[in-house]
Amino acid sequence: MYNHSPNGYTCPICLGVKGVESNETLICKSDIVFKDDLVTAFIGSFFIEGNHGSVIIVPNEHFENIYDLPNKYAHRIAEIAQKAARAVRKTYPSDGITILQNNESDANQHAFHYHLHVFPRYKSDRFFEQLLKTQKSTPEERQQYADKVKKELSTA
């Protein structure tokens, strides 16, 4: 419903979920902080100035957006979003959490596979001003965030 992915779209998120590391996906195996039979969570590649290290949660099966997402995935994503929010809040540590999920091109959805962002927030950050001015990070830059979230999720 209301899909925008072009014909023959190679989904970068499906590749990442499968553990493929290539030029077509920005997701590395070392970015992944959680995976079960329904969902995968990883540190997002694009960093916002002042709010580095967001966690992205996706269904393992391909659905483009919220309109078509089956409840079993939506429920599990909500559960992992809470765990990721607690982990980021405690270990980064951040001063708050913003959950964001965009649907369709005109709502700033760029990767056409449902994904929910768990962003760290900080006092006096300029988050919403900076949100669309992202910079591609390196796997090394993401590692410290992945380590913190992974460790916390494994003990929570």
Added chain:
Amino acid sequence: MYNHSPNGYTCPICLGVKGVESNETLICKSDIVFKDDLVTAFIGSFFIEGNHGSVIIVPNEHFENIYDLPNKYAHRIAEIAQKAARAVRKTYPSDGITILQNNESDANQHAFHYHLHVFPRYKSDRFFEQLLKTQKSTPEERQQYADKVKKELSTA
């Protein structure tokens, strides 16, 4: 966990859920588009220029933020968010949907009762620039949006 509501806080969202109309809550009965034993959905009072008529979904029981929200509420909120997203997309109609949920003062949470926003998005809107510059709407301005969402949710 990580709560910011002051001692003796009168929760405006709890009042709205109970159907109280007073100066302490901005929610009117006519704003409510859905209610069951777990959650309530209503048209938000604060309008963003270019993106009027967001749907807000809340748990009927008081929890300040995502950290403490029990799964039964999180699951039902996810289900109603999807239905509200489809209804807004189709009936306003909008060009996309953004889901947003802020936790704690430093993440721009103002009402200290968990609430998830379902925003209509439009081509070339300046949504993230406008997001924090909201204006209080009148019940009459909200009515057209409430009517559309309510009608669609009752037939979906």
